[in-house]
Amino acid sequence: MTLEPAPFRRVLVANRGEIAVRIIRACHEMGMEAIAVYSDADAEAAHVRIADRAVRLGPPAPAESYLRIDLVVAAALATGAEAIHPGYGFLAERAAFARAVEDAGVVFVGPTSDAIEAVGDKLNARRLAARVGVPSVPGTLEPAPVDHPDRVGELISTARRIGFPLLVKAAAGGGGRGMRRVVHEEDLAAALVSGSREALSAFGDGSVYLEREILPARHIEVQLLADHHGNVVALGERDCSLQRRHQKLVEEAPAPGLTVEQRRHLHQLAVTMGSAAGLRNAATCEFLHDPAGNFWFLEVNTRLQVEHGVTELVSGVDIVREQFRIASGRALSPEVIDAGNRASRPASHAIEVRLSAEDPARAFAPTPGRVGRWTMPGGPGIRVDTHIEAGDRVPADYDNLIAKLMVHAHDRDSAIDRLRRALDEVEIGGVQTTLPFHRVVATSDAFRDARLSTGWVEEHWDGEAVRAEAVRRALLATGLASLDTGGAPAGPATGAGQVAGGAQQTQGRNGWRISARTHGADRWPS
Amino acid sequence: MRVGPAPKPLRMTNPTVGTGPLGGIAIAPGSPGNGDVLAQRQVLVDGEPSSVSIRRLGGGRHVLLEAQVASRVVIEPETRGESGTSIREVLVDGFRFLVETEPERIAALRERATKGRAATAHLGPLQVKAIIPGKVVAISVGIGDTVTAGQQLLVVEAMKMQNELRAPKDGTIERVGVAVGVNIEIGDLLVVIN
Numbered sequence: 001m002t003l004e005p006a007p008f009r010r011v012l013v014a015n016r017g018e019i020a021v022r023i024i025r026a027c028h029e030m031g032m033e034a035i036a037v038y039s040d041a042d043a044e045a046a047h048v049r050i051a052d053r054a055v056r057l058g059p060p061a062p063a064e065s066y067l068r069i070d071l072v073v074a075a076a077l078a079t080g081a082e083a084i085h086p087g088y089g090f091l092a093e094r095a096a097f098a099r100a101v102e103d104a105g106v107v108f109v110g111p112t113s114d115a116i117e118a119v120g121d122k123l124n125a126r127r128l129a130a131r132v133g134v135p136s137v138p139g140t141l142e143p144a145p146v147d148h149p150d151r152v153g154e155l156i157s158t159a160r161r162i163g164f165p166l167l168v169k170a171a172a173g174g175g176g177r178g179m180r181r182v183v184h185e186e187d188l189a190a191a192l193v194s195g196s197r198e199a200l201s202a203f204g205d206g207s208v209y210l211e212r213e214i215l216p217a218r219h220i221e222v223q224l225l226a227d228h229h230g231n232v233v234a235l236g237e238r239d240c241s242l243q244r245r246h247q248k249l250v251e252e253a254p255a256p257g258l259t260v261e262q263r264r265h266l267h268q269l270a271v272t273m274g275s276a277a278g279l280r281n282a283a284t285c286e287f288l289h290d291p292a293g294n295f296w297f298l299e300v301n302t303r304l305q306v307e308h309g310v311t312e313l314v315s316g317v318d319i320v321r322e323q324f325r326i327a328s329g330r331a332l333s334p335e336v337i338d339a340g341n342r343a344s345r346p347a348s349h350a351i352e353v354r355l356s357a358e359d360p361a362r363a364f365a366p367t368p369g370r371v372g373r374w375t376m377p378g379g380p381g382i383r384v385d386t387h388i389e390a391g392d393r394v395p396a397d398y399d400n401l402i403a404k405l406m407v408h409a410h411d412r413d414s415a416i417d418r419l420r421r422a423l424d425e426v427e428i429g430g431v432q433t434t435l436p437f438h439r440v441v442a443t444s445d446a447f448r449d450a451r452l453s454t455g456w457v458e459e460h461w462d463g464e465a466v467r468a469e470a471v472r473r474a475l476l477a478t479g480l481a482s483l484d485t486g487g488a489p490a491g492p493a494t495g496a497g498q499v500a501g502g503a504q505q506t507q508g509r510n511g512w513r514i515s516a517r518t519h520g521a522d523r524w525p526s
Numbered sequence: 527m528r529v530g531p532a533p534k535p536l537r538m539t540n541p542t543v544g545t546g547p548l549g550g551i552a553i554a555p556g557s558p559g560n561g562d563v564l565a566q567r568q569v570l571v572d573g574e575p576s577s578v579s580i581r582r583l584g585g586g587r588h589v590l591l592e593a594q595v596a597s598r599v600v601i602e603p604e605t606r607g608e609s610g611t612s613i614r615e616v617l618v619d620g621f622r623f624l625v626e627t628e629p630e631r632i633a634a635l636r637e638r639a640t641k642g643r644a645a646t647a648h649l650g651p652l653q654v655k656a657i658i659p660g661k662v663v664a665i666s667v668g669i670g671d672t673v674t675a676g677q678q679l680l681v682v683e684a685m686k687m688q689n690e691l692r693a694p695k696d697g698t699i700e701r702v703g704v705a706v707g708v709n710i711e712i713g714d715l716l717v718v719i720n
Contacts, residue, residue, distance in 0.1 A: 198688050201663060361621070366658060366684050372615065373586075373600065396659045396684055427600055427617060435620030470621040471536060477590045477599040478616055478625045480580040 006031040007328030008083045008107070012055075012076040013037070013047065015087030016066060018387045018404060019304070020047035023085050026320040035079045037072060039065030041395040046387035053079060060397045066090045069097050073104045083107040083327055085320075089399060092303040093120050093174065109327040111280045111302045119277045119300040123171045123209055129297045132276040134269050136297040137288060138162060139211035143171060146196045146208065152189060159188055162212050168192055170199035171207035174301070176246025178202060181213065214296060216453040218289040219243065220255045221301075222270035223311045225282055225322055229331045232274045233340035234267035235315045238307055241452040242441065244364050249434065249457070250353050250441055251307035253314045254346040255289075256412055256450035263344040266295050273300060281326050282308070282319055288454075306354070306401070309385060313350035313408040315339040349412040351419050353438040355386075355428070357400040360437040361463035368396035372430030377422035381408045381415075394431055402433065416448055436466055535613060535624035651700055651720040654691070656710045660684030665706055667717070671699045679717050682710065693719060 010033040013023045020036060024047060027034040036051030041060035048054040055075040057065040065071075067090060076084050084101050086092040086109065098113035110116070119125040123143060129136040139162055145151040159166060159182075168191045170178025178199030180191035192208055200206035218241045226232040239255035240248045254263070270285035277300060284305050286298040308319045317339050325333065358364045374390040386403035388394075394402055407422055409415040420442040426435055437457075441447050446460050453459070580599075581589045588599045600617035604627075607613040611628040664681040667673060673693040682689045697719035704716055 197664070201683065201688075365689070368659065368684075373602070373617070423620075424598070426620070428620075429600070429602065429615050429617055429622055432622055433620070437620075439620050466619070467621060470619040471623065473590060473592070473597060473599065474616045474618045474621070474623045474625060475536060476578065476592070477580055477588060477618065478601060478614060478627075480578065480590070481582075481588060481601055482627065 004330075007324045007330070008032050008081075010035065010079065010081045011109075011324070012072070012079065012081035012084045012106075013051070013087065014066070014072045014084050015090055015092075016042050016045060016047055016387075016398065018385045018401065019087040019089075019306070021050060021387045022385050023087060023320055024050050026318065026324065030321060030324060032324070035075070035081050037066070037075055039397070041393075041397055046389070046392070055079060060395060062090065062397065066398075069094070069100050072097075073100050073106070076101070076106050077104060081106065083109055083324070085109040085323070086303065088303050088306055093301070095120060107327050109281065109323050111283060112278070115278045115280065116302045119273075119279070120302055121171050121207075122169065122173065122299050123207070125273075125277070125300050126297075128276055129273060132272055134273055134297045135294070137211050137214060138296075139166070140209045142209070143207040144168070144192055144196075144209055146192050146206065155192075156185060156188060159185065159210055162210055165213045165215075167211045167213050168195040168208050169211050170195065170203060170205070171209055172203035172205040173199060174203075178208060179246055214288045214290055215455055216291060217241075217296075218255070218452050219248075219286065219298075219454055220258075220266065220289045220295070221284050221286040221305075222267055223282070223284055223305070223308065223315075223319070224270055224274045224279065225317075225319070225326070225332060225336055226274055226279050227326050227332045228280055228329055231332045231337070232271050232279070233332060233336055234270050234343055235311050235317055235319070235336070235339055236343040236346060237263065237266055238310055239452060240307060241454050242447075242456050243454055244457045248307065248354065249437065250351065251310055252349065252351040252412070252415075253310040254349065256452070260344050262293070267343055269295060269297065273297065282323050306404070307352055309383060309404060309406050310350040310352045313383065313406060314346050314348050315343065348408060348410050349415040350406055350408045351412075351415050352404050352406045353419065353423075353441070354401055354434065355403040355405060355426070355438070356434045357394045357402055357431045358434055359432040360434050360461070361467035363463075364434070366396065366400050367432045368394050368400065369431040370394070371402070371428065373427050374429070375425065375427035376403065377405065377425035379422075381418050382406070382422055383408070402431075405438075412450070413448070416442060436470065437461060437463070440466060535607075535626035536616075651718050652695060652697065653715055654679065654694065654717045654719065656682070656712055656714040656716055658682065658684045658689065659711050660689070660709070662704050662706055662708050662710060663688065665702060665704070667699050667702065669699055669702060673697060673699060673719065680704070691716065695719060 011027050012035040013020050014037060024034040033052045036047045036054040037057050038045060038048050038054055039057055039060045042048060057068055057071045059065060069091060084106055091097040093116060095113045095117035098108045098110060098116050101108040102113060123141060126136045127141050140158060144155060165181055165183045168180040168182060178195045180195040182188050182191045196206040196208045199208060218239060220237050220239050222237045223235040224232060225235060236253055237255050238251050238253045240251040242250035273285050274283060282304050284301040287295040288298055289295055312319055317336055322336055357367045359367050370393050371388055371390060374388060376384045383406040384403055388402045394400060405422060407415050407418040409418050423439050423442055428435060444460060578592045583589060586600050586602050588601055590597050590599050602615040604612040604614045607626055610632055611626050613624050613626045616623045616625050660682040662680055663683045666678045666680060674696050675693055677693045679691045679693055682691060699717060700720040701718040704710060
């Protein structure tokens, strides 16, 4: 392949965390300078460390830093950046941001502001799907009249038609924010109000709508790449069914168990949506897959996804690199067209687990803090995308994803074996992470047999039981290790790994002191 | 989402002992360790005798071998806690725990104090404190309100998620220590229920 010139000379990366690091790496591989932006909470963060230059945005609160459109655009102009990559989250799907970037004469690495507006609003996307004959999840196509108490009756009859349980969803939503599950009719009004309130605070838009809850269902999404020359290619699909509170925990490519025909059909639905919406650059079309084999359109994400890496591993396409090529006006590379042609017959398998700072035994509650020990796996078929090293802080102000661990192998079974091996190598101290959950997934028969559903976590994860067993072993191990290191707590600090010393061996009759009482207690929850 | 109390350290009375229950496990006196095997013991797990050993791998890493099942355990160096206790971070099966070891004298004092408290616990006012840092986005109760256990008290936004704090017991709201929009830190007083 001939060497092509860098698409841009200098790029501003309007994000933080692992994705900013991932994008900056792509910039450097393509011979482009990378400008980072940061808040005061991230002054020493990894993306700042590896960028060629960094511009401070403001205080830690996202609304005063990473969400400040004016400051980000000003930073790009001040540093002479020719393009802005938004990553995911923050401003990535705000049409107003894309527009401000376009107006400033800087290239936005993503779809046009018009396309983002057209499908970024889930209600718009649902109406578009209806127009081009792509079946979407049954529900409403207009915002619920939350501020009109007089229209409650109308709303309830609509809800009855959709059927309970149903979901209240934010039109501007993503990541489950603003979403409420409603089982009983009488809870609908409260769910609409609280969902709308959360949506307003998260997205600045309180519009919510109703959608049937399809359960059991698998969450399957299709990765699209589209250029400015009319090419729209589906690179393959991902199964992201393992979720908690509608946030993904595990993603894999391809979706296990689909036939070649099903894959072709699914990819075609996504390409139809992408073409109809005039999408450019990278986008993802999300579907629910019910046990009857139907695919129901859910939403379009007009940005790079967190889980893009598994598609990169299976398709062989560097999606971020393609994003930059597309943004500079080039046609999709021959590798992408080729990967699109092979997408219905995937030749390998990749799995990603999200290591997040949350306690899986405590309803996945956030656990911000400072990371202590930090050991990531290595060896064949392993990719770790992270911004963390030992001693780094996980601020409470942002998303709690701290690492994406990906494994790649020739088939799914081998990928699961590799995942289990890789997870055994992981050591994370300082903050509790989702690691225990992923260890259970990697050894679970239900996961091995690809019995996947968005209800998987509720059905197969008993956090308290798994934790209780770990508590037992922690106490046993600590007790045993202390016995023979003579680890008298009131005495001088002894390294926990110390081998029994002669002096302490003789301290008690049998080499350790005898006491009448001992116990270990798990004081959680107290 | 409902969030329970924040995890506290696991507590273990001075483990340099022979027999006694250890989190439901009885450790019998055995031969002291040799070489890298730190300790080998006969233990009762759910009443069944079993052999347990722990082997040091260096760098805080250990292998716990229990009934032929090996698990990797990281035991970090201890740090000094309050009132003579020592605290170690222990990593097992992806979980991290703080194991607090307290001298027997202090354990006995604490147990007496706990017993005294337990007798009066249901009577006094209960202070509900923040277990996650974040921002208060809604308060559902006011002073003088009667609440029942499980009722929503307030909503805290942390890490982009809204966390509902619910009443841990029935009672009357005696005090609300925060206002909407206020940023809170772990341990801040939120509500007092009497």
